[in-house]
Amino acid sequence: MDIKITEELDNLLKDNGIKKEEIQEIIDNAESNGSKLEAIDGDLCIAKGCTDNLTMYAVYSPSELVDVYAHKMSILGLTGGELHDVEYDDSSDWKCVKCDEIALERNVDMTYMGVTRPGPGLVCPKCNEFYVSDGVAKTLKTAESILEEKRA
Numbered sequence: 001m002d003i004k005i006t007e008e009l010d011n012l013l014k015d016n017g018i019k020k021e022e023i024q025e026i027i028d029n030a031e032s033n034g035s036k037l038e039a040i041d042g043d044l045c046i047a048k049g050c051t052d053n054l055t056m057y058a059v060y061s062p063s064e065l066v067d068v069y070a071h072k073m074s075i076l077g078l079t080g081g082e083l084h085d086v087e088y089d090d091s092s093d094w095k096c097v098k099c100d101e102i103a104l105e106r107n108v109d110m111t112y113m114g115v116t117r118p119g120p121g122l123v124c125p126k127c128n129e130f131y132v133s134d135g136v137a138k139t140l141k142t143a144e145s146i147l148e149e150k151r152a
């Protein structure tokens with residue numbers, strides 16, 4: 001699948017230090033193995049890819065890239081350990097395509113520069129894959145800058 005990237009999105013990629021090829025690869029992987037979230041009431045998908053120091057997300061429709069965001073924090077896992085009781089009242093608007101399960105809104109532990117704190121994530125109850133929404137990624141970016149300034 002050859003994704004269309006508008007000039008606006010291209011600039012956003014550059015701002016985030018992400019290459020077009022990286023985003024294309026993330027989408028190709030997601031399309032081939034189903035490791036992605038799909039909107040329950042639409043045709044948008046979220047795919048995720050990681051490098052050593054960056055977790056990147058691509059939001060896309062069947063024809064074009066819609067949004068891209070990234071965070072440097074690493075997600076350690078669910079806050080409080082494994083998913084024990086699955087309560088469907090905290091289900092999100094996304095489903096894990098691979099498992100055909102609705103992703104749940106759960107706190108996950110995120111760590112950066114030695115500081116770990118919980119933040120909201122989207123978690124598949126079956127494969128335990130974590131995703132972060134666009135809005136949360138923005139908050140993480142702010143938190144990352146604060147930690148970087150403290151260090152500097």
Ligand SMILES: [Zn+2]
Binds near residue numbers: 097127
């Ligand atoms: Zn899953």
